[in-house]
Amino acid sequence: MQRCQMVEPLRYANGAPPRIPIINDQSLPSFLTAPRGLEGGSKNDTRLRIFSGTANPALSQEIANYLGLGLGKVKIKRFADGEIYVQLQESVRGCDVFLVQPTCPPANENLMELLIMIDACRRASAKNITAVIPYFGYARADRKTQGRESIAAKLVANLLTEAGANRVLACDLHSGQSMGYFDIPVDHVYGQPVILDYLASKTFCSNDLVVVSPDVGGVARARAFAKKLSDAPLAIVDKRRQGHNVAEVMNLIGDVRGKVAVMVDDMIDTAGTIAKGAALLHEEGAREVYACSTHAVFSPPAIERLSSGLFQEVIITNTIPVLEKKGFPQLTVLSVANLLGETIWRVHDDCSVSSIFQ
Incomplete structure (x- = not known):
């Protein structure tokens, strides 16, 4: 199926957003218009690796472009019976690895693909593995509203942790309480x-x-x-x-x-x-x-x-x-590539993420 073309991030002639009276802040975030890769901040950082699943490769490529990096080489294929095979095509030993994969439709296939990618990175001796989940598909099942219901958000959190993820980066979770289901750090990014x-x-x-x-x-x-x-x-x-x-x-x-x-x-x-x-x-x-x-x-x-x-x-x-x-x-x-890219860089560089939104 064909994908639509995404709207390019806004660019302004003077390098900064115009002053519009409806916006209450003194200024808008600079990362919306200035890719970090142009500053040389991450081009030579061999310990930062970005890999993409098959759910949204266009977004993954935009994130890599913002950081001035190339996407990591990974082989993902499906056997005739639907089983997923993942093999990293480059070394990640001792690296800070970020795996970009939303659990959008088909949700179960994309989730399983992410779990297998995490397992591949763990077995390849990656130092840190961050699951970048732009859309966390099971976040709606975050509580019991009727008897005998499952809480699938907690189940998925356990699966990600057991697979070997050290951190999760998610965008606009359905409810903030979902972060409490993880036993690993969660960085919650807002598209606002x-x-x-x-x-x-x-x-x-x-x-x-x-x-x-x-x-x-x-x-x-x-x-x-x-x-x-x-x-x-x-x-x-x-x-x-x-x-x-x-x-x-x-x-x-x-x-x-x-x-x-x-x-x-x-x-x-x-x-x-x-x-x-x-x-x-x-x-x-x-x-x-x-x-x-x-x-x-x-x-x-x-x-x-x-x-x-x-x-x-x-x-x-x-x-x-x-x-x-x-x-x-x-x-x-x-x-949201620049937003996620800036968050990835700050996580990698041990900088504040919440300051992006304050």
């Missing part, structure tokens, strides 16, 4: 700076904006996003879920009449929640509705719902490769 950088190029007036959480569970995420947008007001869509991937919107908490509504969520799966929320916002008088999400799972019929005219623009990132969809001009794909 990338999306805010893109919104800074818009000509919004700060008085026209309202940030909307599509459900009660995402209020903390939406509130943090609103704070970056000059403390924009917050609205909440109250919904009652009848089953998995089935959502029913009940009412709206907050005022959106005559405003530009920016809906913020960590992921879009079938788009049922966010589409019904957008319909409610239009009924309540919102002038325009934008959807912002880090992970674009896009299970059917997500594309049909998102391209139905409810949204002025759907803004996502490339943590998951997005298939090219004709007739969906409202879709904008931003790259």
Whole structure:
């Protein structure tokens, strides 16, 4: 299947983002426009190695480019019965190895591939192995809401640890509590700076904006996003879920009449929640509705719902490769490669990761 082209990271003529009144920070992160590899910071670092699985090789290559490195050589193939074979094509003895592999669809195959890659690095005497998981697919199963349910997020955390991972780097986990399931360090990266950088190029007036959480569970995420947008007001869509991937919107908490509504969520799966929320916002008088999400799972019929005219623009990132969809001009794909690349460098160099987002 063909992959769509990802939107290039923003570039500015003067080397720095413009001052837009809707952004509350004094400046936006410099790594969004200045690849570290251009500074010579990692080109000669032979102890830092980046390997890619087959789930999202384009993102892995962008991360390597940011760091000024080449992707490590690895042989990954599948036998006729579906078994996965992994062999590293270069020495990693004593190296700091980062394996980039989201557990996006097909989730089970990509997860198993990551586990086998970790095992190969451990048996090749890598000093440190970091599983870079841009999209952690089992994070939704993080608690028991009914009797006799599994907590798959904890199971996957155990599998990664037992396979030999020393650290996990994940992007926008479904809930922060998932970090507690790991017995190894977890660096949690947020896609917020990338999306805010893109919104800074818009000509919004700060008085026209309202940030909307599509459900009660995402209020903390939406509130943090609103704070970056000059403390924009917050609205909440109250919904009652009848089953998995089935959502029913009940009412709206907050005022959106005559405003530009920016809906913020960590992921879009079938788009049922966010589409019904957008319909409610239009009924309540919102002038325009934008959807912002880090992970674009896009299970059917997500594309049909998102391209139905409810949204002025759907803004996502490339943590998951997005298939090219004709007739969906409202879709904008931003790259998180620089964000992940900067985080990888700071982990390798024993520098603060949280300072990226402060």
